[in-house]
Amino acid sequence: MREIYLDHASTTYLDPRVAGAMRPYFENEYGNPSSLHRKGRRAKEAVENARQTIAKILNCLPEEIIFTGSGSEAINLALLGTARAYKEHGKHIIASKIEHHAVLNALKALKKEGFEVTYLDVDKNGLINPEDVEKAISQDTILISIMYANNEIGTIEPVAETGAIIKKYRDSEKTPFFFIDACQAAGALELNVQKLGVDLLAVNGSKIYGPKGVGCLYVRKGIRPMPLVYGGGQENNLRSGTENVPGIVGLAKALEIAEREREAESTRLAELRDYFIGRILKKIPKTVLNGHPAKRLPNNVNITFLDIEGESALLYLDEKGIYISTGSACTSNSLEPSHVITALGRPYEYAHGSLRFTLGRKTTKEDLDYVLKHLPKVVEKLRRISAVRLENRK
Amino acid sequence: MLNKNKKPAKNADVVNKNTGEKWYYSDIVKDHFFKPRNLMLKEPKKTQYDAVGIVGSPACGDQMKMWLKIDKKTERVKKLKWRTFGCASAIASTSAFSEMVTENNGMTIEEALKIKPQRIMERLGGLPNRKIHCSVLADKAFRKAVSDYFRKTGQYRRVLTDGSKVIDSKLNITERDIEEAVLEGATNLNAVQKKLKVGIGSPEVIAEVEQLIRFYAEKYYG
Numbered sequence: 224m225r226e227i228y229l230d231h232a233s234t235t236y237l238d239p240r241v242a243g244a245m246r247p248y249f250e251n252e253y254g255n256p257s258s259l260h261r262k263g264r265r266a267k268e269a270v271e272n273a274r275q276t277i278a279k280i281l282n283c284l285p286e287e288i289i290f291t292g293s294g295s296e297a298i299n300l301a302l303l304g305t306a307r308a309y310k311e312h313g314k315h316i317i318a319s320k321i322e323h324h325a326v327l328n329a330l331k332a333l334k335k336e337g338f339e340v341t342y343l344d345v346d347k348n349g350l351i352n353p354e355d356v357e358k359a360i361s362q363d364t365i366l367i368s369i370m371y372a373n374n375e376i377g378t379i380e381p382v383a384e385t386g387a388i389i390k391k392y393r394d395s396e397k398t399p400f401f402f403i404d405a406c407q408a409a410g411a412l413e414l415n416v417q418k419l420g421v422d423l424l425a426v427n428g429s430k431i432y433g434p435k436g437v438g439c440l441y442v443r444k445g446i447r448p449m450p451l452v453y454g455g456g457q458e459n460n461l462r463s464g465t466e467n468v469p470g471i472v473g474l475a476k477a478l479e480i481a482e483r484e485r486e487a488e489s490t491r492l493a494e495l496r497d498y499f500i501g502r503i504l505k506k507i508p509k510t511v512l513n514g515h516p517a518k519r520l521p522n523n524v525n526i527t528f529l530d531i532e533g534e535s536a537l538l539y540l541d542e543k544g545i546y547i548s549t550g551s552a553c554t555s556n557s558l559e560p561s562h563v564i565t566a567l568g569r570p571y572e573y574a575h576g577s578l579r580f581t582l583g584r585k586t587t588k589e590d591l592d593y594v595l596k597h598l599p600k601v602v603e604k605l606r607r608i609s610a611v612r613l614e615n616r617k
Numbered sequence: 618m619l620n621k622n623k624k625p626a627k628n629a630d631v632v633n634k635n636t637g638e639k640w641y642y643s644d645i646v647k648d649h650f651f652k653p654r655n656l657m658l659k660e661p662k663k664t665q666y667d668a669v670g671i672v673g674s675p676a677c678g679d680q681m682k683m684w685l686k687i688d689k690k691t692e693r694v695k696k697l698k699w700r701t702f703g704c705a706s707a708i709a710s711t712s713a714f715s716e717m718v719t720e721n722n723g724m725t726i727e728e729a730l731k732i733k734p735q736r737i738m739e740r741l742g743g744l745p746n747r748k749i750h751c752s753v754l755a756d757k758a759f760r761k762a763v764s765d766y767f768r769k770t771g772q773y774r775r776v777l778t779d780g781s782k783v784i785d786s787k788l789n790i791t792e793r794d795i796e797e798a799v800l801e802g803a804t805n806l807n808a809v810q811k812k813l814k815v816g817i818g819s820p821e822v823i824a825e826v827e828q829l830i831r832f833y834a835e836k837y838y839g
Contacts, residue, residue, distance in 0.1 A: 532678065534704040535650075542651065551678065551704070560678060572675035575702075607658055610682040611675045611702040 231583035238432035248469035273475030294427030297440035304448025313363035348515035349378035371408035376514030377523025386420025410481035433477025437470030492521035643742030655715035657698035670761025693723035710752035799833035
């Protein structure tokens, strides 16, 4: 069966060039970077080279990069680690309502530790207003978390603008710190931390054609989060545990390729994206685009199909070899519909009928045409099954 | 026969990206999901069916509408048609339920009311744990439709009240019925009486009915 994978925001395949770079570190160069002998030193060198590669892309110092076991871990280190270390300076945190669960659930945990969180609304396209950040900042604010680009609807947040505002409010201890989750943005947007004006930034391997189980956190020099993992003191005492050398090498290689191909690939993807969105909205009645029409990731298409339920659509498309995801409650852990779609001010039923298609490096126009051939039939069939006839309240 | 096969399926189709938990859908579930039985495809004429029931709401992620054709003498369910805004489990379990009720000349209303969700699950070869709640929608819609049948045939005593407080005991109209009438847009006594005839034969309950209408109108339309 023909398989069309349009779920690259969930995860990507491993680029063969990345796999090639990683391979020696599984079987031959398996040394522990902490060992003093040559085998250890060679592994150490590989880790440090990877650190330099990433530092160059982020325009920061190599020692400002901390390798972690995932994007979620990098996010948790940024939030839990910084909040715990700086709680004497204040106990207030600001975050957008549409952050990834790694952020939202870490903040929930911090709330139990006595921190207070202000959640910022977004507009109907998913954009935060930097002025809202300014209004929410108080003497007590130590941390502000805004995602660079949203994983569900692809909306790109005004991060640099927000960073410039936050700078004005820095006290002598340099709080509040500005954290951005760039896991979805890597490969699509510029990651220059100086230009963005951020203090902490998280990236991972599994969304950029790199390996799973590895991520990294940029921590601006002078900021000392408390570690989440204690042990041998690796990663500048911030993340103990023997380094995942092949993973780290792979992450750097993946980011390097993503950065080199970023502009050309983004242009190609944005064209495909707009073609796909245009065709769906035109061909299928009662469809609504979720997220910003222009300020959106080049590979993200998120559309609500009124009167149908996302999980059913996902499984009907699965039967045709088309792999996508949905914001419907029935596929979520909590049985709650997507917090992102509902934050746009849309009724719950819009979230239940939302489908996300995320394109990737191998996606072609032919792939999208194949989907465009089957999707209208699936939607039509499910609408015939559906007990609901909603009005489009857009 | 498909329905004798009670073995749990081996193929995992959906893996939750947040928890990694596997959702197993049996081949029988898939068969019903992709080829739902007894679907109401075209909007029927009013006289074609004897009763109709709607439960759930799209905001909650599921809604079910069910139509019944009942043999008045034997009370056998001759036809059961449905439509749903729901997930794979809701579609498959309603499809299976519709077969169970109508096959072999049709169950009587009383027999059909005794079908436990467990029996639908058995027929489907099981459902993932977190999806069991999706399978009760069919039963709920059926009970609503049966109550509608009892009302339309004047058998008010037999209307199913399902634990909700009975307001009009002559017509067996419950607090829940009034809440639903308000939800459907009837926000004053006249409109509610058009739907339910509540209090028409028992004027003494009207004050309470009006109070309930105000309460629910405030709650939902505030």
